[in-house]
Amino acid sequence: MEGIEMNDQCEIEKREARPVLVMQTHVSVQQLPQFLGRAFAAVIGHLGMLGEAPAGAPFVAYHNMDMQNLEIDAGFPVAHEVAGAGEIKPGFIPGGDAATCLHVGPYDQVGAAYEALTRFIAANGRKAKGVAYEFYLNDPTTVEPSKLETKVLFPLE
Template sequence: MSELNPAGIGAPEVVELDDTHFAMIREAVAFDKIGELFDRAYPALYGYLPEHGIEIAGPAAGLSFGAPTDVIDLGVAVPVVAPFAADGDIQLFTVPATRAVRVKVQGPYDQLPQAYNLIRAWTGEQGHICRGVAWEQYVNDPSTISDPAELLSEVFWPIEN
């Protein structure tokens, strides 16, 4: 990763994205229960997808629906190659092709809120409007990383203008 500030957060950049399909388990959860949701949802997703012939398209993700209050409406997700029929708790969510702001983050996941704040400030300065669902992708697998400073993530937020 290049051009990271001292906190490990990169400069915002506008990217063009194709349709992005996610298999997800979505729940409104208190902030102190997010880890429990991830610990429950990822094994369910990673077990379900190959069993049903659904091809994974990229690293694990977390989708944020709406502004957090005392809870966050969160989709624990895995990008998939193509749409599929929802099944029980496992839903399909598609972000249509769009322009988005992307910020790269190196370091612990507790830095991710700073990346969202940076995107909000930067888009306002640039005359863009954030819209829709924002998400983060966890580029490397945290179960294989011993030092949180080595974690790599990307935050995406669709924009207008």
């Protein structure tokens, strides 16, 4: 497909609803890395206290794209519904059709995946709805930036 870089692979998939544990906040894009580190560690710690483990990659749900006031949920999918505590809240990633695009490269270049996914959705005659999700498939502390894998997901109408 014209305009999609070789490292941005898009597809439509059918997904089951997934229970999650998250921390919610409003944050600027500049403060996002610090918040994500704290949120992911807090959710992992809470799961450990419950004798549970994550059931998938860490993710962020973006409820808006206001770079100075992002409304986000950050956390992990879990195998079944579990109780939250304090700032940690249970929730769900909805099921149904979703368009996804795998971006390989630095996080600051993931915008290319959003552009590719938007074109892909339009080319398939579909419309995105609601929240945009990013799943971080490998660890930026052990993988060089050019090999980071981010799966961008838009639920579809």
